[in-house]
Amino acid sequence: MFSDRQKEIITTSVNIIADKGIQGLTIKNLSKEIGISEAAIYRHFDSKTEILMAILKSFEHGSKNFLNHDKNMNAIERISDFFQRMLVTFQERPSIISVIFSEEIFNNDKELSALIHTIMKNNQDYINGIIKEGQNTNMFRNDINSDYLTLYLTGALHLMVKEWHFRALGDDLIKKGNNLLKSFFELITV
Secondary structure, eight states, X not given: OOOHHHHHHHHHHHHHHHXXXXXXXXXXXXXXXXXXXXXXXXXXXXXXXXXXXXXXXXXXXXXXXXXXXXXXXXXXXXXXXXXXXXXXXXXXXXXXXXXXXOHHHHTTOHHHHHHXXXXXXXXXXXXXXXXXXXXXXXXXXXXXXXXXXXXXXXXXXXXXXXXXXXXTTOSOHHHHHHHHHHHHHHHHBO
């Protein structure tokens, strides 16, 4: 998908955004950080926007792997498995949070905004499908619309991850996430 140099540019870009914000991601700063010329950056990406698109496409590719699930798991296990893999990714690579959950990056670019929306929608559709399946098998309550349950869960997780990141990664994100999921399942399980 990406060359080794492109992967290096993507990773370094994510780290710059995490350290300095989107304003700190310039071709000049990027080339200085990697130790190559600005022209060398432009041989791999035409613009900063193209780099941001590559970051999102890289995350989208990884996110699609999270959507592959074991059909032999029940709804609780599948949702838990999905979020466990997400939480591990965020805890191991917290710099990615600065990009994925950074609204200012996407506000002014329709293409970036559309891609992040697609990634979020794919994840929400996946969770919603599992919740509906849990409702159809009477594992989960049927008196609450699955769309709202999906929004409650994904929104709560989003907020928890952002808060963890803003608080300088002090707590164990995986433990907090598992506690959130446990509480969620206690509320919706029949």
